[in-house]
Amino acid sequence: MARPDPKPSEGEDAFTRLAALVAPELAAVDRTIRERMASEHAPRIPELSAHLIEAGGKRLRPVLTLAAAKLCGYEGDHQVKLAAAVEFIHTATLLHDDVVDESAKRRGRPTANILFGNQQSVLVGDYLFARSFRLMVETGSLRVLDILADASAVIAEGEVLQLTAQHDLSGGEPRYFQVIRGKTAALFAAAAEVGGVVAGAEEAKVAALRDYGDALGIAFQLIDDFLDYGGSAAAMGKNVGDDFREGKATLPVLIAHAEGDAEERAFWSRVIEEHEQEEGDLAAALRLFARHDALGRTRQRAEDWAARAVAALEVFPDSEMKRALADIAEFVVARGR
Amino acid sequence: MARPDPKPSEGEDAFTRLAALVAPELAAVDRTIRERMASEHAPRIPELSAHLIEAGGKRLRPVLTLAAAKLCGYEGDHQVKLAAAVEFIHTATLLHDDVVDESAKRRGRPTANILFGNQQSVLVGDYLFARSFRLMVETGSLRVLDILADASAVIAEGEVLQLTAQHDLSGGEPRYFQVIRGKTAALFAAAAEVGGVVAGAEEAKVAALRDYGDALGIAFQLIDDFLDYGGSAAAMGKNVGDDFREGKATLPVLIAHAEGDAEERAFWSRVIEEHEQEEGDLAAALRLFARHDALGRTRQRAEDWAARAVAALEVFPDSEMKRALADIAEFVVARGR
Numbered sequence: 001m002a003r004p005d006p007k008p009s010e011g012e013d014a015f016t017r018l019a020a021l022v023a024p025e026l027a028a029v030d031r032t033i034r035e036r037m038a039s040e041h042a043p044r045i046p047e048l049s050a051h052l053i054e055a056g057g058k059r060l061r062p063v064l065t066l067a068a069a070k071l072c073g074y075e076g077d078h079q080v081k082l083a084a085a086v087e088f089i090h091t092a093t094l095l096h097d098d099v100v101d102e103s104a105k106r107r108g109r110p111t112a113n114i115l116f117g118n119q120q121s122v123l124v125g126d127y128l129f130a131r132s133f134r135l136m137v138e139t140g141s142l143r144v145l146d147i148l149a150d151a152s153a154v155i156a157e158g159e160v161l162q163l164t165a166q167h168d169l170s171g172g173e174p175r176y177f178q179v180i181r182g183k184t185a186a187l188f189a190a191a192a193e194v195g196g197v198v199a200g201a202e203e204a205k206v207a208a209l210r211d212y213g214d215a216l217g218i219a220f221q222l223i224d225d226f227l228d229y230g231g232s233a234a235a236m237g238k239n240v241g242d243d244f245r246e247g248k249a250t251l252p253v254l255i256a257h258a259e260g261d262a263e264e265r266a267f268w269s270r271v272i273e274e275h276e277q278e279e280g281d282l283a284a285a286l287r288l289f290a291r292h293d294a295l296g297r298t299r300q301r302a303e304d305w306a307a308r309a310v311a312a313l314e315v316f317p318d319s320e321m322k323r324a325l326a327d328i329a330e331f332v333v334a335r336g337r
Numbered sequence: 338m339a340r341p342d343p344k345p346s347e348g349e350d351a352f353t354r355l356a357a358l359v360a361p362e363l364a365a366v367d368r369t370i371r372e373r374m375a376s377e378h379a380p381r382i383p384e385l386s387a388h389l390i391e392a393g394g395k396r397l398r399p400v401l402t403l404a405a406a407k408l409c410g411y412e413g414d415h416q417v418k419l420a421a422a423v424e425f426i427h428t429a430t431l432l433h434d435d436v437v438d439e440s441a442k443r444r445g446r447p448t449a450n451i452l453f454g455n456q457q458s459v460l461v462g463d464y465l466f467a468r469s470f471r472l473m474v475e476t477g478s479l480r481v482l483d484i485l486a487d488a489s490a491v492i493a494e495g496e497v498l499q500l501t502a503q504h505d506l507s508g509g510e511p512r513y514f515q516v517i518r519g520k521t522a523a524l525f526a527a528a529a530e531v532g533g534v535v536a537g538a539e540e541a542k543v544a545a546l547r548d549y550g551d552a553l554g555i556a557f558q559l560i561d562d563f564l565d566y567g568g569s570a571a572a573m574g575k576n577v578g579d580d581f582r583e584g585k586a587t588l589p590v591l592i593a594h595a596e597g598d599a600e601e602r603a604f605w606s607r608v609i610e611e612h613e614q615e616e617g618d619l620a621a622a623l624r625l626f627a628r629h630d631a632l633g634r635t636r637q638r639a640e641d642w643a644a645r646a647v648a649a650l651e652v653f654p655d656s657e658m659k660r661a662l663a664d665i666a667e668f669v670v671a672r673g674r
Contacts, residue, residue: 093463099456099459120499124493126429126492126493130492133470134483135485140479142477146474150467152466152467153464153468156460160376163456164457299388315534
C-alpha cells in the first residue's frame with residue numbers, strides 16, 4: 001500500500017543480511033546435509049540429491065529455523081539438525097513434485113526426473129524424507145517430530161488437493177488458499193516454529209513464529225504464481241506460462257475469472273477447466289489479466305501477507321534478528337517487482 | 338533338509354493361528370488405519386489408500402509387531418499405533434514401487450498407479466509415510482522412531498540399488514542379498530523389533546526379534562522371487578515372468594548364470610544385461626533353471642533362512658505365541674510349495 005517500493009537488490013540484501021546473522025550455523029547445516037545425503041548402499045543417491053541441493057537454492061527454509069532459534073536466544077546446536085531436516089523435506093518434496101508436475105526445468109537447470117528418471121526421483125525423495133526424520137530423532141524432541149510429521153502430511157494433502165482440483169475454477173479463492181497453505185506455507189510455518197520449540201521459547205513466541213512462517217509462505221507462493229505470468233524466464237529459472245499451459249487455477253486466473261463477463265468466463269472455462277488451449281491463448285489471458293489488474297492484485301495480496309508476517313513478530317523485543325526477519329518478508333515480495 | 342513338507346494349507350493355518358492370537362489388537366489396527374487414512378483436505382486420499390489397504394493384504398508386518406509385543410508380555414496399547422505405522426510405511430512403499438516398477442497388477446487387482454495415475458500414487462505414498470511418523474510420535478518412544486526412520490531409509494536405498502543394478506549380473510549374490518535386505522527384510526526386522534522395544538524387553542530379546550524379522554523377510558523375498566518363475570498367476574495375483582521381462586537379476590538367474598557354460602552366460606547377458614529379449618526366451622530361461630535346479634536351490638535358500646528365523650527365537654521360553662511365530666516361517670516358505 002503506502003510502503004515505499006524497495007529496489008529488487010534491497011530484497012536480496014535482506015536475505016544476505018539474515019543469512020549472515022546465522023552464517024556459522026548455516027555452514028554447519030551444509031556440512032550436515034552433505035554427510036547425511038551419503039548412502040552406504042546406494043552411491044547414486046548423493047549424486048542425485050546433490051543435483052538439487054547444490055543447485056543454488058537459497059536455503060530459505062533452513063535459515064528460518066536457524067534464525068527463529070537465535071531470535072529466541074537458543075545457544076545449543078540442535079537447530080542445525082532441524083534446519084538440515086527441513087531442507088531434506090523440502091528437497092524430497094521438490095523431487096516428488098517434479099515427477100508429479102512432469103516439469104523439465106527447476107532453478108534454471110533440467111529437473112532431476114529428466115536427468116535421472118522418475119523412478120530415482122521417487123526413491124531418492126523417500127530416502128531424504130526418511131533421513132530427515134532420523135535427524136529429528138537425534139534432537140530428542142518429540143514435539144519437533146510431531147510438528148514436522150504433521151507438516152509433511154499437510155504438504156502431501158495440499159499437493160493431492162491441487163492435483164484433483166487443478167482444472168476446477170469452482171473452488172475459488174478459498175480452495176486456492178487451502179492448496180498453497182498446504183503445499184508451501186506448511187513447511188515455512190513448521191520451519192520457523194521448530195526453531196522456537198528447540199529454543200524452549202514460551203508458547204506465545206512459538207505461536208508467533210508459526211504465524212510468521214505461515215504468512216511468509218503464503219506471500220512466497222502468491223509471488224511465485226504471479227511470476228509465472230509476470231516474470232521473465234531468466235529471472236525465474238523456469239518457463240513463463242507453465243501454470244497456464246498446465247491449466248492451473250492460480251490466483252490471477254481466479255481473479256480474472258471472478259471479475260470477467262460471460263465471454264471471458266467461457267474463455268477461462270475452456271483453457272483451464274476443459275484444458276483445451278490453442279495458439280494465442282496465453283496472450284489473450286495476459287490481456288484479460290491487464291483488464292482486471294489480476295497480476296497487480298495478486299502482488300498486492302502477497303504484500304498484505306508479507307505485512308502480516310511482519311506483524312506476527314510484534315511479540316518479540318526489537319533486535320537485529322527481528323529486523324532481519326521482518327526484512328525477509330520484503331525480500332520475498334521484492335521477487336515480484 | 339530332513340524337515341517334513343507341510344501342505345500349503347498348513348502354512349495358511351499357521352498365519353491364521355498367529356493372527357488369532359492378536360485378533361483384538363489387529364481389529365484395533367484396522368480401525369486406526371481407517372481413521373488415520375482420512376484426510377480433511379484431500380478426500381481422494383482414503384479412496385486411493387483403501388484400494389491398497391483393503392485389497393486383502395495379509396497384514397503380515399503389523400501382525401509381527403503385535404505378536405512380538407505380546408511375546409514380550411506387553412500389556413499396553415502402543416503396539417497398535419506402531420503396527421498401523423508399519424502398515425502405512427509398507428503401503429507407501431507399495432504405492433511408490435508400483436510407480437517405479439510401472440507394474441499393472443498387484444494382489445490380482447490393477448495397481449493404484451494404473452487406476453489413479455502416477456502422480457497420486459507418489460503423493461498419497463508421501464501422505465501415508467508422514468502419517469506413519471505421526472503415529473509413532475504418539476507412542477512417545479524416540480527409539481521406535483529411530484528404528485522405523487532408519488528402516489525407511491534402508492528400504493529406499495535397497496530400491497535405488499535394485500534400480501541401478503537391476504540389469505547387472507556382476508554383483509552376484511552379495512548384491513542380491515544387499516538389495517532384498519533393504520527392500521524387504523528391513524521392514525520385517527523393524528516391525529518385529531519395535532514390538533520388543535515398546536514392550537520394554539531386555540536387549541537380547543529385542544535383538545532376537547530383529548534377527549527373526551530379518552531372516553523371515555529374506556525368506557519371504559526369496560520365495561517371492563522363486564514364485565515369479567515357479568508360481569501360477571492365479572496363486573500370486575500377478576503376472577508370471579515379470580521379473581524376467583523386466584530383466585531383474587534375481588537369485589534364480591544369478592544361480593543359473595554362475596553355473597552356466599559360455600553359451601548360457603551369453604544368453605543371460607543378452608536377456609538380462611542388454612535386456613534384449615525375444616519370443617521363447619522365457620521358456621529357454623526355465624529350461625536353464627531346470628538344468629541347474631536354480632528354482633529348487635532358491636527355494637532351499639528360503640527354507641534355510643526360515644530355519645534361521647526359528648532359531649533366533651531360542652532366547653524366548655516356550656509359549657503358544659513363540660510356536661506360532663516359528664510356524665509363520667513355515668507359512669512364508671509354504672507359498673513356494
